[in-house]
Amino acid sequence: MLEVKGLGKDYGGFTAVKTLDFNLEPGEIFGFIGSNGAGKTTTIKMIASLLEPTRGTAVLDGFDVRTQSIEVRRRLGYMPDFFGLYEDIKVWEYLDFFASLYSVSARERPGVIDTVLELTDLSVKKDSFVSELSRGMQQRLCLAKCLVHDPQLLLLDEPASGLDPRARSELKGLIAELGAMGKTVIVSSHILPELADFCTSVGIIEQGELKAMGPVAEISQAIVEEHVIEIRLLESVDELAEFLKEKPHIKGLEKTGPKTLQIEFEGGEAQQAELLKYLIDTGYPVIEFIERTANLEDVFLKVTTGAVQ
Amino acid sequence: MIAWLAEQRRVYFSNAGVMRDFRSQLRGKRAPLFWSLYLLILTLLILFQYSTLGTGSSRSVAEIQANLYQLFTVFVTLLEVLVCLAAPVMVVAQIVGEYQRRSIELVLSAPVSTKHFLVGKMISGFRYVAILLILALPCAAVTVTMGGATWQEVLEIGLLLTLRSMVFMAIAVPIAVMSKSTVKAVMTSLGLIILYTALSYAVFGALVLSTMSMFGGPEYSPASGLMPFQTSSAIGGSFPIFGFDVPSWVWSILANLLIVKAFLLGGQAAMSRVGAGEIKMLRIGGLLFTGLMSWGLIRLLVPAVTTVTSSPGFGGPSYGGATAVEIQQYVSAAFFVALVPVFCSISYLSSWNMRAEEKHYPDGLFSMRRMLSGHPSGGLPYLVCCWIAAVAGVEFGIFQAGALSTFEIWIRFGYVLGVLVFLYSLGRLSSALTKADISSARKLHFGAIMMVTLLPLPVILIMDASSSYSSGQSSFAWNIYLFSSPFMEDIIVALGQATVLTVLGAAIIYISERIRSRKTLDSTSPIGEQA
Numbered sequence A: 001m002l003e004v005k006g007l008g009k010d011y012g013g014f015t016a017v018k019t020l021d022f023n024l025e026p027g028e029i030f031g032f033i034g035s036n037g038a039g040k041t042t043t044i045k046m047i048a049s050l051l052e053p054t055r056g057t058a059v060l061d062g063f064d065v066r067t068q069s070i071e072v073r074r075r076l077g078y079m080p081d082f083f084g085l086y087e088d089i090k091v092w093e094y095l096d097f098f099a100s101l102y103s104v105s106a107r108e109r110p111g112v113i114d115t116v117l118e119l120t121d122l123s124v125k126k127d128s129f130v131s132e133l134s135r136g137m138q139q140r141l142c143l144a145k146c147l148v149h150d151p152q153l154l155l156l157d158e159p160a161s162g163l164d165p166r167a168r169s170e171l172k173g174l175i176a177e178l179g180a181m182g183k184t185v186i187v188s189s190h191i192l193p194e195l196a197d198f199c200t201s202v203g204i205i206e207q208g209e210l211k212a213m214g215p216v217a218e219i220s221q222a223i224v225e226e227h228v229i230e231i232r233l234l235e236s237v238d239e240l241a242e243f244l245k246e247k248p249h250i251k252g253l254e255k256t257g258p259k260t261l262q263i264e265f266e267g268g269e270a271q272q273a274e275l276l277k278y279l280i281d282t283g284y285p286v287i288e289f290i291e292r293t294a295n296l297e298d299v300f301l302k303v304t305t306g307a308v309q
Numbered sequence B: 001m002i003a004w005l006a007e008q009r010r011v012y013f014s015n016a017g018v019m020r021d022f023r024s025q026l027r028g029k030r031a032p033l034f035w036s037l038y039l040l041i042l043t044l045l046i047l048f049q050y051s052t053l054g055t056g057s058s059r060s061v062a063e064i065q066a067n068l069y070q071l072f073t074v075f076v077t078l079l080e081v082l083v084c085l086a087a088p089v090m091v092v093a094q095i096v097g098e099y100q101r102r103s104i105e106l107v108l109s110a111p112v113s114t115k116h117f118l119v120g121k122m123i124s125g126f127r128y129v130a131i132l133l134i135l136a137l138p139c140a141a142v143t144v145t146m147g148g149a150t151w152q153e154v155l156e157i158g159l160l161l162t163l164r165s166m167v168f169m170a171i172a173v174p175i176a177v178m179s180k181s182t183v184k185a186v187m188t189s190l191g192l193i194i195l196y197t198a199l200s201y202a203v204f205g206a207l208v209l210s211t212m213s214m215f216g217g218p219e220y221s222p223a224s225g226l227m228p229f230q231t232s233s234a235i236g237g238s239f240p241i242f243g244f245d246v247p248s249w250v251w252s253i254l255a256n257l258l259i260v261k262a263f264l265l266g267g268q269a270a271m272s273r274v275g276a277g278e279i280k281m282l283r284i285g286g287l288l289f290t291g292l293m294s295w296g297l298i299r300l301l302v303p304a305v306t307t308v309t310s311s312p313g314f315g316g317p318s319y320g321g322a323t324a325v326e327i328q329q330y331v332s333a334a335f336f337v338a339l340v341p342v343f344c345s346i347s348y349l350s351s352w353n354m355r356a357e358e359k360h361y362p363d364g365l366f367s368m369r370r371m372l373s374g375h376p377s378g379g380l381p382y383l384v385c386c387w388i389a390a391v392a393g394v395e396f397g398i399f400q401a402g403a404l405s406t407f408e409i410w411i412r413f414g415y416v417l418g419v420l421v422f423l424y425s426l427g428r429l430s431s432a433l434t435k436a437d438i439s440s441a442r443k444l445h446f447g448a449i450m451m452v453t454l455l456p457l458p459v460i461l462i463m464d465a466s467s468s469y470s471s472g473q474s475s476f477a478w479n480i481y482l483f484s485s486p487f488m489e490d491i492i493v494a495l496g497q498a499t500v501l502t503v504l505g506a507a508i509i510y511i512s513e514r515i516r517s518r519k520t521l522d523s524t525s526p527i528g529e530q531a
């Protein structure tokens, strides 16, 4: 279990991270979103005990990152946003190196290596040189090295960058699996909307401050009050637009195509059903009537001002 | 205890980094080529030397023997130069490469100590050196079979060269940790090796000379085991300690390993964050070293004088054979030798910066509590403690030698303190004047030290020359050279200089802290308002 208590970092006179407070339980997958320079990497490095916090601390399983960094490191796997791999050794040798850094005994190592290669889908590359791997495979190798010592906490700093959609969805599956195994996972990203469906909670950081934090649905609801409904007709929507303008609960209208209309709707579900019934009764040839739920991207854009520090 | 043993095993015998480096070394294609070239050079050299020896049949056997031994000396020195070049390059390439590749963060996020990491790199580097030494064995065998050297000498040389390569590698370690480019780091560490050589010649050369007369042979001083490029003269012989005849090579092992340890700790400290155990260890080690070194030098020098000086009474009261003036000279020498590490690291103790990433804490000037942690506010207290350690060592040594310290010696202690405060103040000033980063502050500070120590030198030389013509009165009153004669001779001048330096230092510190606090305000306020 991870407790972050008042964690903050100044670089000279510049405050990169103000004060962060949050707790994560085992099995929790925490998505950490923020624009460039928001302070994600800084926070993750402090939790990984690679950067000295200016204030506050983080405690992993009762071990303080400031004073018991070795114990903390034994329990976490860290994947940086930028990293280099040793190119001149083989994949299994690379993992063997890390297993031995983590004091996995020489007898257990072959088994452990096979398991993590299996998990990250790299088994076929076991005897290839690291330099022969593609970018995405290197990314997965780095993830594999985070797993050799069966850590409790995984810190993944933008693990999805550089991956193709397929690899990304595989990564999602893998991370969800790790969460199911009872590990705490922190994943940072700009493109978290894509990874959102498996996060149990998200935190949005902006200029070093946690602006919102909680389960995905909760956050979306709290921040985005109105619903967006998309309507597609068989014919032109011009007339419909005129017609709907004066109706109640409708805050805004936007034509997104000749035959599609987006409306900002303030009412609840009952009013939505009523609206649809009304449209059909009036004789509009409705093909589609969907509520576009606010996704994390909207939330993100809404919360962050996009200011680059 | 068991845990400690396991950790030692992990660091020295089953070091993960060593295994990894070994695997990639095995696959290197250039290494065998390099080794063949090296072997060829050695062989050609030996052949060439022998061909010049062999001619001239009229020489006596003894003469040829002497020449052969000289050849052996040349061979060993050459080998040492090669080792000296190869060893730091290997280590620097390994360490800087790790930073450039950005693989270091992955390693450091694992539960490895900085020691584990650096020792691993040194072992990997040493493997190359070991290969060089082993390859040189056939050539050494030639010198043995053809006469000139014995196997015992070859073995001792091998041991000494091993130690030397370790020292050279260790010197490169802190530099590699702190620099971003391999070429720069290699150049700097070679420069530092030259500096180390010069320093060790200056320091130990004096020791060798003074002990020479005690033990009767020029080559039989244990100190030559610490002097690079003197390996062939460091073998054989022994040095009595507490009545035991300890062979020189034992002494060399101990002393060299101590130096290796010191530099390694320096590297570890450079890798660590403020307040880390490594920094504390380094600082405590520095204090111990300063104390022991000043004590040891006084103990070595003062009795050495008693056996040589046969005319007590000259130049004042005598203490156990040495005159007061002589003792004062030794005190000054011992002081500066003992404080050498302090002078080497003074830029690191006193220069900081506004935006110095991890290690910056605008936490004031003088905090006893932070003396060992690496915070800027601990710098001055640490310097003062080093000074106290040196004073304690010297005093104790003089006391043991039966000579009690005098008022004059105390004044000279004050002078050293003044120098330290003054140099420290220069560091604070350069920190206050530079904005960008720590390293430019340190460079500026280093430049400033060079200026104040070297600039007055020509003036002094001219003054001395002219004063010896005219009145014979010395020019001390004008002497602003930091490390020179006033210290040795005129008590009033020493007192004056101590006062001037301390006051000047305090004033500079005050001014730079003013500049600094204004700057800190400037740089933080806009950000504060934004929030």
Ligand SMILES: Nc1ncnc2c1ncn2[C@@H]1O[C@H](COP(=O)(O)OP(=O)(O)OP(=O)(O)O)[C@@H](O)[C@H]1O
Pocket (backbone or CB within 6 Å): A011, A014, A016, A034, A035, A036, A037, A038, A039, A040, A041, A042, A043, A081, A190, A309, B357
């Ligand atoms: N070593 C450093 N020295 C000074 N400032 C730094 C340093 N590292 C980061 N910063 C600053 O701290 C802030 C946060 O940086 P951080 O790397 O944590 O952002 P991030 O959220 O990871 O951004 P990105 O999405 O681009 O990776 C930035 O404004 C950056 O300029």
Ligand SMILES: [Mg+2]
Pocket (backbone or CB within 6 Å): A040, A041, A042, A081, A157
């Ligand atoms: Mg980042």
